[in-house]
Amino acid sequence: xxLLICFAVLVAASLAVWRLQPPxxxxxxxxxxxxxxxxxxxxxxxxxxxxxxxxxxxxVDPDNGGVEKVIVQSLAGVGPDVYDAxxxxxxxxxxxxxxxxxxxxxxxxxxxDLKKEVYPxxxxxxxxxxxxxxxxxxxxxxGVWYHKDLLKAAGVxxxxxPWTWDKLIPIAQKLTLKNPDxxxxxxxxxxxxxxxADFFATFGALVFSPDGSRCVLDSKPAIDAxxxxxxxxxxxxxxxxxxxxxxxxxxxxxGSGTITFFGAKRGAMALGGRWWLSTLRSYKGLDMGVLESxxxxxxxxxxxxxxxxxxxSSPHLREALEFQKFMADPQYLALINHQADGIAAFERANxxxxxxxxxxxxxxxxxxxxxxxxxxxxxxxxSPYLNAxxxxxxxxxxxxxxLADQKTAAQAMRDASKNIExxxxxxxxxxxxxxxxxxxxxxx
Amino acid sequence: xxxxxxxxxxFISPNLIGFAVFTAWPVAFSxxxxxxxxxxxxxxxxxxxxxxxQELLGDQKFWLYLGNTVYMMLGLPVALFxxxxxxxxxxxKLPGIAAFRTLLYIPSFASGVAIMxxxxxxxxxxxxxxxxxxxxLYGFFHIHADVPQWLLSTKNLAGLDVEKVGITGSQFGxxxxxxxxxxxxxxxxxxxNMLLYLAALSNVPEELIEAAQLDGASKWRCFKxxxxxxxAPTTFFxxxxxxxxGLQGGFDQARVMTTGGPSNTTTSLAYxxxxxxxxxxxxxxxxxxxxxxxxxVFLATMVNWRxxxxxxxxx
Numbered sequence: 001x002x003l004l005i006c007f008a009v010l011v012a013a014s015l016a017v018w019r020l021q022p023p024x025x026x027x028x029x030x031x032x033x034x035x036x037x038x039x040x041x042x043x044x045x046x047x048x049x050x051x052x053x054x055x056x057x058x059x060v061d062p063d064n065g066g067v068e069k070v071i072v073q074s075l076a077g078v079g080p081d082v083y084d085a086x087x088x089x090x091x092x093x094x095x096x097x098x099x100x101x102x103x104x105x106x107x108x109x110x111x112x113d114l115k116k117e118v119y120p121x122x123x124x125x126x127x128x129x130x131x132x133x134x135x136x137x138x139x140x141x142x143g144v145w146y147h148k149d150l151l152k153a154a155g156v157x158x159x160x161x162p163w164t165w166d167k168l169i170p171i172a173q174k175l176t177l178k179n180p181d182x183x184x185x186x187x188x189x190x191x192x193x194x195x196x197a198d199f200f201a202t203f204g205a206l207v208f209s210p211d212g213s214r215c216v217l218d219s220k221p222a223i224d225a226x227x228x229x230x231x232x233x234x235x236x237x238x239x240x241x242x243x244x245x246x247x248x249x250x251x252x253x254x255g256s257g258t259i260t261f262f263g264a265k266r267g268a269m270a271l272g273g274r275w276w277l278s279t280l281r282s283y284k285g286l287d288m289g290v291l292e293s294x295x296x297x298x299x300x301x302x303x304x305x306x307x308x309x310x311x312x313s314s315p316h317l318r319e320a321l322e323f324q325k326f327m328a329d330p331q332y333l334a335l336i337n338h339q340a341d342g343i344a345a346f347e348r349a350n351x352x353x354x355x356x357x358x359x360x361x362x363x364x365x366x367x368x369x370x371x372x373x374x375x376x377x378x379x380x381x382x383s384p385y386l387n388a389x390x391x392x393x394x395x396x397x398x399x400x401x402x403l404a405d406q407k408t409a410a411q412a413m414r415d416a417s418k419n420i421e422x423x424x425x426x427x428x429x430x431x432x433x434x435x436x437x438x439x440x441x442x443x444x
Numbered sequence: 445x446x447x448x449x450x451x452x453x454x455f456i457s458p459n460l461i462g463f464a465v466f467t468a469w470p471v472a473f474s475x476x477x478x479x480x481x482x483x484x485x486x487x488x489x490x491x492x493x494x495x496x497x498q499e500l501l502g503d504q505k506f507w508l509y510l511g512n513t514v515y516m517m518l519g520l521p522v523a524l525f526x527x528x529x530x531x532x533x534x535x536x537k538l539p540g541i542a543a544f545r546t547l548l549y550i551p552s553f554a555s556g557v558a559i560m561x562x563x564x565x566x567x568x569x570x571x572x573x574x575x576x577x578x579x580x581l582y583g584f585f586h587i588h589a590d591v592p593q594w595l596l597s598t599k600n601l602a603g604l605d606v607e608k609v610g611i612t613g614s615q616f617g618x619x620x621x622x623x624x625x626x627x628x629x630x631x632x633x634x635x636x637n638m639l640l641y642l643a644a645l646s647n648v649p650e651e652l653i654e655a656a657q658l659d660g661a662s663k664w665r666c667f668k669x670x671x672x673x674x675x676a677p678t679t680f681f682x683x684x685x686x687x688x689x690g691l692q693g694g695f696d697q698a699r700v701m702t703t704g705g706p707s708n709t710t711t712s713l714a715y716x717x718x719x720x721x722x723x724x725x726x727x728x729x730x731x732x733x734x735x736x737x738x739x740x741v742f743l744a745t746m747v748n749w750r751x752x753x754x755x756x757x758x759x
Contacts, residue, residue: 003451068722
């Protein structure tokens with residue numbers, strides 16, 4: 001009997017502790033969970049929403065970021081209220097998994113017409129098969145950052161744009177400086193191995209045919225794009241190999257190692273977005289300029305950016321939709337531009353004088369360049385017949401081999417194409433409805 | 445049932461319920477899932493029989509990653525004998541021996557992620573202390589050779605190919621898999637295995653050693669013929685646990701240090717399962733791979749049990 005009483009006391013104590021836990025918000029506000037990245041800028045963005053909606057506290061939750069976590073948690077009924085999709089691949093995965101709310105009819109009611117107001121390059125992150133799911137939080141396109149003093153020291157004038165990759169090479173060679181022992185002291189041009197989408201866009205290369213039924217990586221544009229990536233490293237020696245890149249070692253802060261490497265002036269030019277400023281603003285004494293990225297066969301640039309999506313099973317659906325609508329708020333758009341968190345996705349915000357010149361950052365005189373590049377931004381090609389993560393990984397695997405000088409660009413793209421086609425076959429085999437749709441669309 | 449039995453069941457019920465809900469049920473469910481085409485991307489799931497298992501047999505990646513997993517277990521014997529050697533050293537009655545024992549146990553209680561990040565820095569091909577030392581040695585002995593690229597290289601001491609199961613001469617060298625092996629040996633030598641051997645060594649009856657010494661046995665002979673047989677049950681236990689851990693391992697290192705690269709050469713079966721389930725969302729197929737991995741673990745344990753037990757003698 002005594003044991004039973006002990007057990008009952010333990011259960012009662014557990015219940016009491018559970019009941020006594022502090023409220024999610026001490027002020028009794030509704031807590032809206034936003035899964036986004038670790039970028040410290042998010043806190044200020046959340047605070048702006050809280051200011052406009054005093055009854056809501058936004059809990060920025062970077063720890064549960066990642067497609068797998070959002071999908072699994074949302075399907076289990078404990079997902080976030082709103083979450084970011086960072087690229088086309090993620091949006092497709094969320095929609096196909098059924099954890100993204102279709103807001104096609106809701107947005108017009110709020111006076112938002114995405115097709116007219118945001119950059120077309122973001123459409124793939126917002127729309128899927130004609131339906132709207134996301135509202136872009138910001139967008140990014142990559143340009144060429146350069147250190148004005150390093151160009152001056154090498155006697156190089158900032159190149160005239162538009163320019164092609166061929167034009168970049170001799171300039172980058174002049175800017176590549178070596179130590180007496182032959183090691184490189186300063187690279188002419190930096191890029192990350194995952195920048196392949198940038199190179200692809202400037203050559204008009206696609207992963208999939210427009211209807212998504214075939215992988216077209218074994219095409220001349222894709223091979224040419226990868227060849228340029230390879231040649232910058234191994235033929236012209238103006239960019240670091242993966243081994244050399246690792247020596248750059250991320251030195252902390254938000255973003256990749258390449259940003260800090262560029263900030264430390266180990267590279268004279270670098271392929272990157274305006275969002276790099278969120279790290280580079282903390283560096284003292286940098287005098288940087290921005291150029292439109294070089295192009296291959298077409299003056300188009302890869303546009304990427306986040307979009308905020310709503311979890312259809314959110315218990316705070318009204319507030320979640322308010323948060324999505326907040327992405328179009330002029331105050332939010334101005335904050336994005338002021339923070340240099342890419343540029344505002346709603347074009348109108350980038351034609352205001354406050355974007356062209358920010359008195360808090362008077363040295364940043366090239367904002368117009370970002371706007372011009374964005375106007376030429378294009379989205380990414382996806383296939384409804386293959387998980388986008390899988391496709392991306394299969395491409396990246398092959399690009400890595402090229403950048404490790406273990407495969408030719410042509411061979412790598414042929415293998416990537418073959419691997420993607422095989423993965424697509426498995427995907428179609430596992431999903432009869434998808435296969436039927438594929439066959440109806442003319443696929444074989 | 446007696447009152448006390450009821451009470452016992454009641455008290456273990458929280459643990460039992462937790463085990464049933466969070467371990468037994470998912471394990472059983474994953475077996476069922478392995479016979480389906482369950483994908484997080486699709487609302488419909490259907491029974492596909494043994495198709496996942498058939499696909500797995502023909503999936504080159506599965507065999508490649510199994511090869512990686514086995515390759516990254518090659519350090520196990522070194523770690524095992526290293527632990528024994530360290531335990532023998534620490535089993536002496538010397539001043540400050542407790543401090544040495546604590547120091548050598550550090551890899552076990554230090555944060556795994558911190559250790560991995562530390563090793564990542566050590567392996568930096570240009571600025572890492574390991575390659576700096578190798579360069580110094582090369583300079584001293586006038587050797588003109590490239591230093592290993594460690595975590596960035598697909599090379600390995602067995603010359604395993606990157607994209608297909610087989611051996612290629614061009615892949616021979618030191619690379620990421622070897623780097624993880626070395627780190628694994630370092631971590632395992634001073635860890636729990638050392639403690640187990642220390643405990644076992646302290647249980648070896650001193651009179652047996654004294655008797656051998658009286659019979660004129662050398663120190664080595666005493667160790668080989670008296671101490672080592674007494675350690676057999678511990679060695680057997682460590683071996684079994686290491687093989688199980690090795691087959692299931694490689695996830696943390698891949699996640700923290702290499703993301704499975706370069707070119708998937710450090711992708712172990714555990715990391716492959718994660719990637720299949722949570723990056724490609726193929727839960728059904730990932731479950732099948734998990735059960736095949738379980739089969740390997742079970743088989744390895746049975747083989748050990750069958751043949752290892754035979755060698756475990758009690759003097």
